[in-house]
Amino acid sequence: MTVTPATQELRKESRLRSLADFYVTTMRTEIQTQFQYRAATYMYLLGMVAEPIIYLVVWSTIADSSGGEVNGLTAGDFAAYYIVWTLVRTMNIVFTPYGWEWRIRNGELSGQLLRPLHPIHYDVAQFAGGKIPWLFYYLPIAVILTLVFEPTFDVRPAEIAVFAIAIWGAYLIRTFNQTALGLVCFWTTRVGALFSLYIVLELLLSGRLVPLTLMPDWVQTLAWFLPFRWTFYFPIETLVGDLTNAELLAGLGMQLFWTLVGIAMFSLVWRFAIRRYTAVGN
Amino acid sequence: MTTLRVALLHLRVGVMNDLQYRVNFALQVLQSILAVGVGLIVFQLVFSHTTNLNGWTHSELLAILGVQSVMAGVVHAVIQPNMMRLSEEVQDGKLDHALTKPVDAQMLISVRQVQLWQAVDIPIGAVIIGFALARLGGNVGVLDALAFAVALVFGAVLLYCFWLVLATGSFWIVRMWFLPELFEGIFQTGRFPVGIYPDWLRFGITFLVPIAFAITVPAEAVTSRLDWQTLLFAAVFTVVAFAFSRWFWRFGLRHYTGASA
Numbered sequence: 342m343t344v345t346p347a348t349q350e351l352r353k354e355s356r357l358r359s360l361a362d363f364y365v366t367t368m369r370t371e372i373q374t375q376f377q378y379r380a381a382t383y384m385y386l387l388g389m390v391a392e393p394i395i396y397l398v399v400w401s402t403i404a405d406s407s408g409g410e411v412n413g414l415t416a417g418d419f420a421a422y423y424i425v426w427t428l429v430r431t432m433n434i435v436f437t438p439y440g441w442e443w444r445i446r447n448g449e450l451s452g453q454l455l456r457p458l459h460p461i462h463y464d465v466a467q468f469a470g471g472k473i474p475w476l477f478y479y480l481p482i483a484v485i486l487t488l489v490f491e492p493t494f495d496v497r498p499a500e501i502a503v504f505a506i507a508i509w510g511a512y513l514i515r516t517f518n519q520t521a522l523g524l525v526c527f528w529t530t531r532v533g534a535l536f537s538l539y540i541v542l543e544l545l546l547s548g549r550l551v552p553l554t555l556m557p558d559w560v561q562t563l564a565w566f567l568p569f570r571w572t573f574y575f576p577i578e579t580l581v582g583d584l585t586n587a588e589l590l591a592g593l594g595m596q597l598f599w600t601l602v603g604i605a606m607f608s609l610v611w612r613f614a615i616r617r618y619t620a621v622g623n
Numbered sequence: 624m625t626t627l628r629v630a631l632l633h634l635r636v637g638v639m640n641d642l643q644y645r646v647n648f649a650l651q652v653l654q655s656i657l658a659v660g661v662g663l664i665v666f667q668l669v670f671s672h673t674t675n676l677n678g679w680t681h682s683e684l685l686a687i688l689g690v691q692s693v694m695a696g697v698v699h700a701v702i703q704p705n706m707m708r709l710s711e712e713v714q715d716g717k718l719d720h721a722l723t724k725p726v727d728a729q730m731l732i733s734v735r736q737v738q739l740w741q742a743v744d745i746p747i748g749a750v751i752i753g754f755a756l757a758r759l760g761g762n763v764g765v766l767d768a769l770a771f772a773v774a775l776v777f778g779a780v781l782l783y784c785f786w787l788v789l790a791t792g793s794f795w796i797v798r799m800w801f802l803p804e805l806f807e808g809i810f811q812t813g814r815f816p817v818g819i820y821p822d823w824l825r826f827g828i829t830f831l832v833p834i835a836f837a838i839t840v841p842a843e844a845v846t847s848r849l850d851w852q853t854l855l856f857a858a859v860f861t862v863v864a865f866a867f868s869r870w871f872w873r874f875g876l877r878h879y880t881g882a883s884a
Contacts, residue, residue, distance in 0.1 A: 384801040388808030394824070395812050402819050403673045411672050489821070534650040537657045544661055551668060 363458065368470030375474040382478055389434075390427055390482055396551065397423040397490060412555055417493035418581070422552055424486045425577045430549075431479045432472055432508040433572055435516045436464045438532040441523030446530045448620035461607070465516060472512070500579050503589040507576040510596030515572050517603025524607070527614035542567075548574030568599040629726050630734045634701075637737025644740075651740040655692075655747050662688045662814055677819045684815070685755035687842040690775075691813045692748030694837050697779050698786070698810070699741035701734075703803065706790035708736050710802065713793040718879060729872055733783070752845060763845060770854055771844040777861045778837030784861075784868035785833055791868075791875040806832075813838035836860065 375382060401416035409415055414422075444450045453460040522539055526532050544550045545560065547569035553561050564570045575592045578584060584592070641647070666688070670681045679687075709732045712718040721731050756763060763771075786806075793799050809832050817825050817835040829835035836857050843849040 378798060380796060381798050381801050384805045388801065388805035391808035391812060395815065398820050398824075399669060399676070399815060402677055403669065406677075407673055489823075531646070531650060534653045534657075537654045541657050541661055545664065550661075550665065555668060555672070 360458070360462070363462065364466045364469075367463065367466035368473075371467045371470030372473050375471045379478070382475065386431070386475070386478055386482060389430060390486075393423040393426045393430070394486075400551065400555075401490075414552065414554075415493070417491060419552075420486075420490035421492035421494050421581045422577060424483065424490065424492050425580050426549070426573070427486065428479065428483065429508055429511060429573060429576045431475050433511040433515045434475075435468055435512065435519050436523070437519055438523035438526065438536045441520070441526045442530050442532050445526045445618070450618065451620045454615075454618075461520060461611075464520065465513075468516070469512070494580070495583075496580055499586060499589065500584070503593060504576060504579040506593060507579050507596060510593065510600065511572040511576050513600045514568055514596060514603055517600065517607045518568060521603065521607045521610050524610045524614040527617045543569050543572070546570060547572055548577060552577075568602070571596045571599055626727055626730055630730055633731075633734040634737055637735070638739050641737060641739035648740045648743070651743050655744050658695075658744075659688070659692060659747060659751065662691075665814075677816060679816050682755050682758040683842075683846050685758070686752055686846050687816060687838060688814055689748045689751030689753075689755060690838050690842045690845075691810075692744045692751060693775070694748075694778060694782065694813070695810065696742045696744030696748060698782055698806075699744065700738050701736075701742075702783050702786050703806070704736035704738050705733050706786040707799075707802065708732075709790045710793040710799040713879065714797050714799075716880075722876075722879075728876070729787075729869060733787070756845065759846065761847065763847070767844055767847050767849075770849055770851075771841055774836075774841040774844045774849070774854060774857060777857045778833070778841055780861050781833035781836050781864055784864040787868045788871055791872050794875040794878040810834065816842070830860075833860075833864070 397419055400411060400414075400419045404411045404414065404416045404419060410418075444453075450460070453463065456463075519539075522536060523532065525535060545556075546564045546567055548564075553564055553570060553574050556564075564574075571592070575596070579589060579592070666681060666684055669676060669684075674680075676684065709718070712721070718732075721735070722728050724731055789802055789806075790799070809828065812820065812824075812828050813834040817828055817839045820828065825835070840849065840853060840857055843853070
C-alpha cells in the first residue's frame, strides 16, 4: 500500500488528537482518585509545609534580631517568599526515582511497556491531574499561613500570568530531571544515594533552602548555569520579587530551554536503559 | 524476663539479617553525611548573617544537630520500620501472626524489624555532639552528662509512644502511607531550638509531637542549660505518654478484625 502525503497528514493529526484525549482522560481520572483520599493527602501536605515554616521562622528571627532585615529582606518578605514556596512545591512534586526503583524491581514496568504509549506520558498526565485537587487542598493552608505570618506582597497582573505558566514549567523540568535520574534504576536498583545528592544540589542551588540572594556570590553565579533555580527561585520571584517584563519572559524562555534539555536527556538515557530491562513472572 | 529475652532475640535476628547487605552500609553513610552536610551549611549561612539565634550560639546549635541525628538514627533503625510494618499488616490482615504468639503483643510488634544501617546516624550524631562540646570548651559535669543520658532515653521513649499512637490509627484509617513523610517533615523542626518557633507551633512540637523533649531537652542538658524542673517534667510526661499509648494500642486492637487465612 502506498501512503500518500495526505493520509500521512491525517494520521499525524489523529495521533495528536488521541494523545490529547489520553491526557484529558488520565488527568480527569487522577483528579477523581485524589479527591477520594483527602485525609492522606492532607497529612502529606502538612509534612511538606513543615520544611518552609522552619526556614521562614529561622530567617524571620534573624531579620528581627538584626534590625528588621537580612540583605534587604524583612520578615514580611521572607513570609511572602516561603508562602509562595509552598505553592510552587505543591506544583513541582513529581514521580520520584524511588517510584522507578519500585516499578523496575517489582516488574511493574512490564505491563506499562505493553501499552501503546510511552510510560512517561502516564506519569506526566497523572501527576499533572493530581495537581488540581492538591491546589484545592492547598488553599486553606495558604490562607492560614498568610494570616499567621503576615507576608508583604506587591504583585502586578503580568506577574500572576507568568507565575501561572512558570509553575508548570517548574513541574516539567523537575519531571524530566527526576525521570532521567530514575532511569538509573535500570542499572542499579539502589538509587537512594544518588537521589539524595540531587536533592542536596537542589536545596542549595534552587532557592529551596533560602532565597538565592542570601547565598555567597559564587553559588549564585553557579546557579545560573544549572536547571535548579528555574524550579523554585524563578517561579517564586515572579510573584515576590520585582522582575521586569523582559526578565519574566527571559525566565520562561530558560524554563522552556531546560525542559527541552530534560526531554533530550531523558530520551537518550531511555534508549540505552530500556535494553537492559528484564522481568520475571507477572 | 522472657519478654525481654524474646525482644533481644528478635532484634539480634534483625541485625544479622541486615549485616548481609554490606553495600547498603556504604550508601547509608553517604546519605547521612549529605543530610548532616546540609545542616552544617544551613548553620554556616545563618551565622554569616547573625552571631546568635535566639540566644543559641553556633556551637550550641551543632549540639542540637548532633542530638537530632542520634534520634533520627533511633527512629529510622528501630521505631519507624516496626510501626510501618504494623500499619501494613493491619491493612493486609496479617497481624494475626503476631497476636497469636504467647508474649505481649505490643512488645512483639515493636521489635520485629530492624534497619541496622539507618543506625549510622547515631555515631555520626555522637561525633557532632563531641565536636560541639570541644568547641564550647566548657567542661560537661557528671550531672550534666547524666541528665543528658536520661533525657535521651525519655526522648526515645516519647518518640516511640508517638509512633505507636499513629500506627495504631491504622485500625481506623487504613491508608497510612503518608506517615513517614509527615513525620520526616515535622522532625526537621528539631534541627533548631524549639524556642524560636511561634507559640502554637512550639506547643505542637512539644506535646503533640515530642520534638522538644526528644531533641531540645537533651541538647540543653549537654550544653548546661537545663534546669531540673524541665527534666522532671519530661519524666512525668514520658510516663503519662507511655501509659496512654499502651492504653490506646489495646483500645485499637479491639477494632481489629483479622482477614488472613
